[in-house]
Each structure stands twice: as C-alpha cells, then as structure tokens.
Amino acid sequence: MAETYRRVLLNADAVRRSLARMALEILERNRGTQGLALVGIVRRGDRLARRIADHIRKAEGVEVPVGRLDITLYRDDLGRKGAPPPLGPTDIPFSLDDRMVVLVDDVLYTGRTVRAALDALVDLGRPRAIQLAVLVDRGHRELPIQPDYVGHAEPTRPEEEIEVRVGDDPSDDAVFLVEPGWDEGEV
Amino acid sequence: MEFQRKDLVAIEPLAPEEIVHILDTAEGFLEVSRREVKKVPALRGKTVVNGFFEPSTRTRLSFEIAEKRLSADTVNFSASTSSVKKGETLLDTVRNIEAMVPDAVVIRHGAAGAAEFVARRLGCSVINAGDGRHEHPTQALLDLFTIRRRKGRIEGLTVTIVGDIANSRVARSNIHALTKLGARVRVCGPPTMLPPQVERMGVEAYTRVAEAVAGADVVMALRIQKERLGRAVFPSDREYARVFGLNSRVLEGAAADAIVMHPGPMNRGVEITSELADGPRSVILEQVEHGVAVRMAVLYLLLGGGRSEWTS
Amino acid sequence: MDFVIRGGHVIDPASGLDAPRDVAVAEGKILAVEPSIDPGSAPVVDASGLWVLPGLIDIHVHLREPGQEYKEDVVSGTRAAAAGGFTAVAAMPNTRPVNDNAEVTRYILEKAHRGGVCRVYPVGAISKGLRGEDLAEIGELAEAGCVAVTDDGHPVSSSLLMRRALEYASAFGVVVVSHCEDLDLARGGAMNEGLASAYLGLPAIPAEAEEIQVARDLLLARRTGGRLHLAHLSTRGSMKLLRYAKRMGLPVTGETAPHYFTLTEDAVRSFDTHAKMNPPLREIADVEAVQKALRRGVVDAVATDHAPHAPDEKEVEFEAAPNGVIGLETSLGVTLRLVHHGLLDRVRAVAALTWGPARALGLPGGTLAPGGPADITLVDPEARWTVDPAAFFSKARNCPFAGMDLRGRAVGTIVGGRTVYWNGRILAENLETAERLPT
Numbered sequence: 001m002a003e004t005y006r007r008v009l010l011n012a013d014a015v016r017r018s019l020a021r022m023a024l025e026i027l028e029r030n031r032g033t034q035g036l037a038l039v040g041i042v043r044r045g046d047r048l049a050r051r052i053a054d055h056i057r058k059a060e061g062v063e064v065p066v067g068r069l070d071i072t073l074y075r076d077d078l079g080r081k082g083a084p085p086p087l088g089p090t091d092i093p094f095s096l097d098d099r100m101v102v103l104v105d106d107v108l109y110t111g112r113t114v115r116a117a118l119d120a121l122v123d124l125g126r127p128r129a130i131q132l133a134v135l136v137d138r139g140h141r142e143l144p145i146q147p148d149y150v151g152h153a154e155p156t157r158p159e160e161e162i163e164v165r166v167g168d169d170p171s172d173d174a175v176f177l178v179e180p181g182w183d184e185g186e187v
Numbered sequence: 188m189e190f191q192r193k194d195l196v197a198i199e200p201l202a203p204e205e206i207v208h209i210l211d212t213a214e215g216f217l218e219v220s221r222r223e224v225k226k227v228p229a230l231r232g233k234t235v236v237n238g239f240f241e242p243s244t245r246t247r248l249s250f251e252i253a254e255k256r257l258s259a260d261t262v263n264f265s266a267s268t269s270s271v272k273k274g275e276t277l278l279d280t281v282r283n284i285e286a287m288v289p290d291a292v293v294i295r296h297g298a299a300g301a302a303e304f305v306a307r308r309l310g311c312s313v314i315n316a317g318d319g320r321h322e323h324p325t326q327a328l329l330d331l332f333t334i335r336r337r338k339g340r341i342e343g344l345t346v347t348i349v350g351d352i353a354n355s356r357v358a359r360s361n362i363h364a365l366t367k368l369g370a371r372v373r374v375c376g377p378p379t380m381l382p383p384q385v386e387r388m389g390v391e392a393y394t395r396v397a398e399a400v401a402g403a404d405v406v407m408a409l410r411i412q413k414e415r416l417g418r419a420v421f422p423s424d425r426e427y428a429r430v431f432g433l434n435s436r437v438l439e440g441a442a443a444d445a446i447v448m449h450p451g452p453m454n455r456g457v458e459i460t461s462e463l464a465d466g467p468r469s470v471i472l473e474q475v476e477h478g479v480a481v482r483m484a485v486l487y488l489l490l491g492g493g494r495s496e497w498t499s
Numbered sequence: 500m501d502f503v504i505r506g507g508h509v510i511d512p513a514s515g516l517d518a519p520r521d522v523a524v525a526e527g528k529i530l531a532v533e534p535s536i537d538p539g540s541a542p543v544v545d546a547s548g549l550w551v552l553p554g555l556i557d558i559h560v561h562l563r564e565p566g567q568e569y570k571e572d573v574v575s576g577t578r579a580a581a582a583g584g585f586t587a588v589a590a591m592p593n594t595r596p597v598n599d600n601a602e603v604t605r606y607i608l609e610k611a612h613r614g615g616v617c618r619v620y621p622v623g624a625i626s627k628g629l630r631g632e633d634l635a636e637i638g639e640l641a642e643a644g645c646v647a648v649t650d651d652g653h654p655v656s657s658s659l660l661m662r663r664a665l666e667y668a669s670a671f672g673v674v675v676v677s678h679c680e681d682l683d684l685a686r687g688g689a690m691n692e693g694l695a696s697a698y699l700g701l702p703a704i705p706a707e708a709e710e711i712q713v714a715r716d717l718l719l720a721r722r723t724g725g726r727l728h729l730a731h732l733s734t735r736g737s738m739k740l741l742r743y744a745k746r747m748g749l750p751v752t753g754e755t756a757p758h759y760f761t762l763t764e765d766a767v768r769s770f771d772t773h774a775k776m777n778p779p780l781r782e783i784a785d786v787e788a789v790q791k792a793l794r795r796g797v798v799d800a801v802a803t804d805h806a807p808h809a810p811d812e813k814e815v816e817f818e819a820a821p822n823g824v825i826g827l828e829t830s831l832g833v834t835l836r837l838v839h840h841g842l843l844d845r846v847r848a849v850a851a852l853t854w855g856p857a858r859a860l861g862l863p864g865g866t867l868a869p870g871g872p873a874d875i876t877l878v879d880p881e882a883r884w885t886v887d888p889a890a891f892f893s894k895a896r897n898c899p900f901a902g903m904d905l906r907g908r909a910v911g912t913i914v915g916g917r918t919v920y921w922n923g924r925i926l927a928e929n930l931e932t933a934e935r936l937p938t
Contacts, residue, residue, distance in 0.1 A: 070215070070243035072256075073487075079290075083189035084491030087215035123224040199698065253670045294844055298816035300770030319818070320700030359700055382697035383705075 006163070010152055010170055010175040015135070019048065022133055023055035025149050030100055031118030033062040035128065037099045041117050042070040042088035045105035047166040048135055051147075051173075068184060069103075069124075074116035096125025102116030106164040108134040113144035138162050190488040194306040194313040197322040198363040206364055208429045210332050211357055212482035213477070216468040218404055219256065220480050226402035230259040233290040233490050238280070238305075238314070240296045245475070246316050249292050259490075262287065277301060280306050290490055294318070312489040313359075320354050326450055327360035331368065333474050337432070337446050342369035345442075347399045347433060349457055350409025351380040357450045359410055375399035376431060379420045382424055396431050401440040407448040408433045408459045424457045434460040438468065446470045500525045500541035500917050501935050507546025507877065511525050512850035512867035513551055519826065522551055523922075524873040527916035532867050544938055546877055549559035549910065554586025554874030555851040557827060558728060559651075559754060559802035563589070564610060565603065566595025571807035571894050573607065574614040578668035579805070579827040579893035580781075582922040585619035586825075586874035589860060593652045599635040599641035608644050614929055616919040617912070618874070620646045620862060622676065625664045628651045634663060646860050649676035651730055652777075654712060656682055661716060665725025666686045666918050674726045674752075674860050679712035679737070680704075680778065689762070689777040695764040701817060704783065709778050710736035710888075717744040720751050729753040731804045733778040735788035742797045752859040754800040756831040757826055757897055768897060772820035775897040776806065789916045790842050795849055800856035803830045806898050807895030825895050826883025829886055832905035838880075877911035884908055892925065906931040912936075932935070 028038055033056065038048030046068035051092040053066045054159065070088035078084070101116055114132060121130060133149035138156040154177065156162065190208055219227055235254045239247050246269075247263075264284070277284075277296070281315045284292055291312040294302050299435070300321030304315035319325040335341055346365050351373045352358045365372045366389045372384060375393040385392050393399035399408055411427060421427050438445065447459070447468045455461045463472060501524045508878075509520035509532060511864060513530045521536035522529065562576040571589075580588045590605045590607060592598035598607065604621045611619035622642030625648045626634045637648055639865045648668055655677065668675050688695050688704030696703035717740060720727040727925075729741065732755050758776065763783050766774035774780060792798040806823025813820050834852060837843035857865025884905045888896040914919035917933035919926055927933035 027372060073219070073229040078229050078491050083191060083491055084488050087212055087487075089215070090218055119228065123226070124222060276811075278811070279818055298818050300817045303770055304816060322700070353697075354698060354700075359698070383692055383703075384697055385693050387694045388697055445713075 002056060008174060009177050010171045012171050014107065015049045015173040015175065016153055016170060019051050019133065020055045021101040022141060022151055023052045023059060026102055027056065027059065033060055036098045037065045038102050038104055039067045039069050039092060040104040041066050041113060042162055044166050049104040051170065065094045065140045069117055069120055071113060071116040072119050073163055074120045085162045092124060096127045099125040099127045099145060100129055102133050104133045106135050107162045108137045108147050111139055111141045111143035114145050116142050135164060136162050195324055195485055195489065196306050196313060196315045198324045198360045201386040206367060209328055209419045209484050209488060210335060212488060213249040213332050213481045214488060216483035217480040225256050226258060226260045227491065229487055230490055233259045235259045235261050235286060235291045235293060236284055237263045238284060238292055238294045243295050246295060250316060250482050253479050253486055255352050257483055258488055277304060280473040281305050285309055288480040314485060317356055320356050322360045323356040324360050325482055325485060326357050328363050329363050329474055329478040330361055330448060332477045332481050333470050337470060338404060344404040345371045345401040345402060346405040347373040347398065348373060348407045348409065349375045349396055349433060351411060352376050353380050353382040354412065360388055375401045377421055386432045396437055397440055400437055403441045403445055405446055405448060406433060406438065406441055410450065410452065411454055411458050428457050431460055433463055435463050438463065448474060500530060502542040502544060503538040503549055504538050504544045504546045505550035506551045509551045509867060510530055510846060510849045511845050513854040513926055514868060517846050522867060523608055523715040523917045527873055529867050529869045529871050529873050531869055535638065541760055544936060550878040550880050551596040552876045554864055554914065555584045555831060555852045555876050556587045556856040556862060556865055557585050557803050558589040558800060558856040558860050560805045561591055561807065562590045563807060564594060565606060570809055573610040573619065573629040573770060574897055575615045575892060575894045577619060578925050581616045581912045582830045582892045583827040584876040584878060584912055585617055585674060585827060585913060586914045587620060587862065587864060587878060589620045589622050589646060591651045592622055592624040592649065592884045595846055597624050597629050597907040599627050601639040604640055604643035615928055616916045616925060617914055618930065619692040622647045622649055624648060625650045625655055626660060631656055631660060634667060635727050637668050637673065643674045645673060646862060647674040648674050649678065651676065651678045653678040654678050654682055658715060662719050662723060665723040665727060666800050666879060669725045670868050673918050674728045676715045676728045676730050679709050679716060679732050681708045681711045684708040690767050691764040691781050691814055691878065693764050693782050696902060704779055706734040706781065706798050709734050710740060713737045713740045717749060720749050726850055730779060731756050731786060732798060733781050735785045738792040740790045752799040754802040754859065755789050755798050756802060756804045757830050759836065759887055760786055760793065760822060761833050762899060773824060775822055776824050790837060794847060796847065799859050801851040802856060803827055803832050807893055808897050810896055813897050825893050826894060828891050829898060830901045832908050833900060835880065835907035836905060873913060873916035875913040876909055878907060879910050880907045882908045
C-alpha cells in the first residue's frame, strides 16, 4: 500500500509573516505604491495577491489594484495530452500600460507557468516592468526565470509535491510538503 | 466535466452537461474577444481546414476569426475554388483533405449527413457548420449563449421559433439544444413549413403567430428561403409577412423583457420588420459577436486536448 | 430413382404438409413424398434435423445484366440466389438496355442457360424504355419467355397507360407488376416521412405516395379484370387496401420485402445509405402491419427487391446515394426470424417464400407435389450465423442486415433434381452441368 507523508512547511502564522515581509519588500523595492499593481495567477496566486494587497493597505493605507490572470490558453502543453483544461477567469480591471506589475503565484517550480503568464500579460498591455513574487520556490527550473520576492525557499525532490492551502480565512493558510508513498517516486 | 468528443457534428447526441460546458467555456473566450489583443496562442501549430461546399459568408467569417484568434493556421477550401464543381465526390474530397493532415475540418455542405460522413472517415476533428437541412450546431450554441447571457438561464424559459421549421437546420439544432436544457419550445409557421409529427420532437406547434408569441421570453425568426416560394410551401412573401412576420405589434403579447433573435441574414420586411430588428429588444448583433466566442470554445475543446490518433 | 432425401421434416404449404417425410426424386421430378421410402439402390441424402422445402422463389430481383455487370450479373446473382436457398428468381427489366423487347429477353435467358445456377424468369417492361409513355411489345416479350411485365423502379404515372397494360397483358397471360409510387407526392424524397425525417432534415416520402397508387391500381384491376401484382409493399395502408381488394375478390396479389417487416426508419438515423431503398423503411406501426399481413396471408410473397450497387455508389451523401439493398442471401434467415420470434408460423413463412410467389407470377414449382420439378431447398432451421456481407456470393455489399445474428439458413439447393449449392459451396457452372448430389 502506498503511504504518503505530509509535512507542514509553513503554518498560518508563518504564511502571514512571509506575505507581510514580501509586501514590505515590494514597497521598499518600488519606493511606495505609485504605479504598483498586483496580478495573481489563477487559482491560488490570485488569492495570495489579495493577501499581499491587504498587508500593503495595513502598512501604507493605500489600496493597490489587484487583478487575476488565467494562463490556460498560454500553456505550452495544450493539444498534447488529455482533455483540454478548463478555462479560469481573467479579470484585470485596470490598464497594465506603464504599471509596475507584480505577478504573484503560489509555487515556482519549472517556470513554465510564469513563462505563460508573461506572454499573457504582454498581450493584455505594456507594463513598465514585471516582477515576480512567489510564496514557495521549490527549485528545478526548466526556464531562465527567477523570483524577485520569495516567501520560503525549499529544496525539493522532483517527485515531491508542494501543497499550498489558501482558504477564505487566513488562519487556515498553510504550506505542506508531500512526499511520495513507498510505491511512487524514484529510489 | 471533461469534453471527450472528437467531433461536433450535431446537437442531438450531446448531453445537457456537454452543452453547458461549451457555453461556460465560451464565457472565457468572450473576455478574450473583448481584449485589445484578441489573440491567444492556444492552438498554435494546429491546422484547420474550412471546407465550405455551400455559399456562406457570416458562418465562414465567424469560424475564420475564431481560428485566427486561437492562433491556428487556417486553409480555406470552398466549392467555387475547388474541384468539387468538376464532379469530384465527397469521398474524394475527404481523401484530399486527409492528405493535408489537418487537425480539424470545419464543413458546410448542402447534403444532410455530410458532416457525419466526413467525421466517420477522418481521424481529425470535424465541426459541422451546417449540413443541408439537418443541423447547424454552432448556431444553436451561440443562440443559447446569447439567451443565457440575457436571461441568466435557459431552463424554464419559453422560446418561440417562427418560420420554415421543416427546412431549417437552425431550428432543428435549437429545438434539440433548448429542450435538452429545459426550455419550453414553441414552433410556429404555416403547416407547410412544420415537419410532420413535430410535437414528437418535444415542442408545441402553432400556426398563429400571436398565440405562439404570447408570454414568450425569447422570439426567434428564421430566414425565409425565397427560392422555396411558390413550390407549394407558401404563396407570396407579402402574405407571409402579413400573417407570420414578426413586428412590434405581435411582440406586444410577449413577455415584457422578451428578446428578439434572428440567425441572419435577414429578409427585412418579410420575416421581421426593420423596426423590430433594429429595436431595443433585438439581440441580433450580440448573436454575431457571441458566434466567435462560441466557435473559439468549440475549437478549443476539440483541439486543446490530446491530439487524436490518425486512424487511416 | 435419382435419389431419396430421408429423415427430413417436409413443409409443403400447397399440400398442407408439415411433417417428417422422405422425398424421392426421379428424372428431375418429384416422384413421391411419403413417411418412409425405401431407396433401394438409389443414393440417399440424410436430412435429419433439416427442413425439406419446395425450392424458394424470389420474384423480385435485379440481376443488372445486361448493362450494369459491375453491380451484379446473371452468374453472381444466381449464385447468391442459390446460396440463399432460391431455386428460381424473377429478373426485373430495368437493365441497360431495358428488357422491353424480345431480343433482351432472349439475351438474359441465354446468359442464364450458360451461367445461371437457378431458374431465371425474365420480367419485361410495361412501357418502352420504362418511360411510362408507350406500351412495350408485351406479346413478343411473353413469347420470348417473360412471365410478367413491370416498369419497376419507375412507377407508371399515367393511369391510362396502367389501364391499357392490365388490359393488353391479360391477352398473353402475363401478370402486371406495379411499383406503386405517386412521383409527384414523393418528389425528391430520400426516406420515409415521419419522426426520423423530422430529426434528420432529409426530404421525405409519405406513406400515401405508395398507398395512392396502390388504390388506383386496385381500382384499375377491378375495371379491367387484369392480373395485378403489387411489388414491395411497405405500409400499413397498403396492407389494408390489399386485404380489402382480396375480400372484393379482385385478381390481385402482393409482395413485401424482408426489410419492411424487420427494420424501421430508425435504421437511417445514422445516414446509413445501406438502409436506403424505395419505398423507404417505414415506422414501427407499418412494420407490425406487414408482419400481421404475412400472418393472415394477406400478402402473398416475400420478395427481396435484391438491388445490388457498387460500394462507391453507396459511399456518398445520403441524398445522392442510389436506392436499393441486396437480400438474396439473407431473405430466408430474416424471414425465419419472425418464426423464431413467434410472429409467424412456419408454414406461412415457407408459403411466402415458395407457393405464394409461384402463384403470384404463375410460375411452375413452389410445391413438392409429385410430378412437379424437383426444386428443393434443404434448410437447417437452427443454424446460427451472423450476416457478413463480405462473405456474400453477390458482387454487392449494400446489405442493411450486416452484423445481424440470424437463426436458420439454407444448406442445400436442388434445381430440377440437380444440386447447385451445398454447405457453403456452389457446385456447378450452370444447371446442365450440375451433378445430382454433392460428391
């Protein structure tokens, strides 16, 4: 029987502290909120973007515009396997032109999702610059993409999985490392 | 919900959930269609052959725009420029298309069953853009999409279709789609234009337009094919307009917020007055816009997954 | 004695026989049908477990020769017939050239003489060129060997011409076979008018297109007294009209085809051109009415309307496909399906394949009465098989029953005391070279 081990990497407090620190770093790097916008990648990145915007509001009293981006149509594996993935919502209720856009996602792994997101963003407008914020960087990049803001860096093995929970209530937030069971993964 | 079909040949075999899934997917593509850059790379590297063996302007344009917005490569193959006019059989044409190794074929053909004929013989996806008087599935899907966006639902609505029901592939596909999703469908026209036993298709038949429209949430006019005039189907377009034409007076009996639809192209002053077609109830231009989104959704759902195996 | 068929179960509707009997054959004729026959030194055919029937007769077959030998010819068509248990077929005149003159009739008979493995009865045209205008030379056709006349495939639209044909043909003792279809009402139709056509959007033919002409021809038969036979009847209304006409004592017979009592219009729901024929497949009420008419003996004969086409002629859009299906090699099995389903008793079923068609066209045979030709079909009523058109002796594959599981098939076909078909094999080049028994 396959057994799976699940280990907490970040609990709710740790997630909150990481996001708060990332918010401050974003403010510091960009010298405030002027021209700043957050765009989260559907489905967990957009929730994290909201959380970061909340921290920015607490720190600065400013509401930073937040959008969400579905990258399905930009995936590089469409038409290659399985059923077509369902589309998610793209909703960016502000112009991207000349914005300082911080792209937010939960986990940075191969970099393919970010590549797709960059293509999608430039189709939607012409930002002044794009920065990347991720809650967890687990390594194993397949493309030359690096984050500007990292909540937590965790060296992982390819067969492991990072599970990010971003619920309605921040006190439920958590990040787990899921190890494969006995029958899965490499020896 | 996973969409597992190779082809979209007709509405009749679809499950209600499949129709809903296509409509839901089309919502995302409507957003894409409203962007400044209306193109996404989803079908990059895919080849779509548009085989139009019967004249068509708007359906062909709508499919072409949908394909281009998805970054597919398109090849047009129309009856006037192809060898079809020289007596080539549909089977030969199919074999020629097959040799081009397309990922999808969009086919419009004058013979009922032509799309199914092609779909059975090709390993790639086949989309029916109208086969004779049989079905026109993407038209029905875009009609439902338009109704759902305006009314927020399909189930429980009363939809009246007026015109040459017997000879309309649009009517047939809409009857299937609407009844599957729980709408109450009324069809109306002179008895010469109603298929025998039409009630057995799950609709109510009317020969008086005022009764058919009374209380309806959606009223759809079909194009009258003037070439059928006189062939014992209806005596004159003047009489048709007077007895079966839609105008604002007839629409007074419909629901207060009823919408008016037409698949186009319209014979203004025959099946619908200009006043109605251009008035506040009309969603005719929305239908055109939605056609692109719906066709993008269909192409994406058929081609966005794994490549179908070539069987031949 | 040539040979004795022993231990079989004889069904001979003409004599009302449905019992175990031995059958003795001498000089190509039935010598005796008795509970037990001592063969003496004559060879014996062991028919235990088999039905011994009068040779089956199909009075509606398109052999396509002359002119369309790529679809079928006398050789392949009669082989298909023999394999299906038929000892005789009537060949329709819509050949190229049309069998509207004695020359063509003689050509067909000569081809049958040289390469046919069952009896071939030519049917001549009613009108020259099947054009429905001028009467063909029916007297000469009859003299040359035509047993009936018909414009099959092309209804006789002119009531006057039909009247004249019934009058004129009666002088020569030939039957007028009518393909009943009001062309104006049926115009452009590709299938039955009903729910299926409402779904498919195909131009459709109402049942009345057939019934209107059935009614007309029955009235003309009453007026003229001419011998009328109604071909390929398919509707409930036609059955009612035929029953009514027979009650009035009119000299009329009628046939139906296996597909009309087996398949409904739903068979074309997938645009399957192998289920496209004229008249078209009807609705379930019609199918049940045809079955009932067979049970009551209202309809006299099961005839296949065997209409071969080349595969690429059928592999086209439904509306563009030619009408017609083949049936010689499935007719018996599909008819016995009704018997096995309890819808038809076996004597009636055998009658519709033997005595009924013989009487309808006035042909010899159709019975095992001593003195008649030794045309005999041996049938294994329990043999289970699946219809596979690829295995047919016919050149054509346009069969609507492909894949159907059937019970009952011919194992031996004997024509004039000579065995032409035995257990899956054709044994002769023609009737003259055939051996008495399989060796």
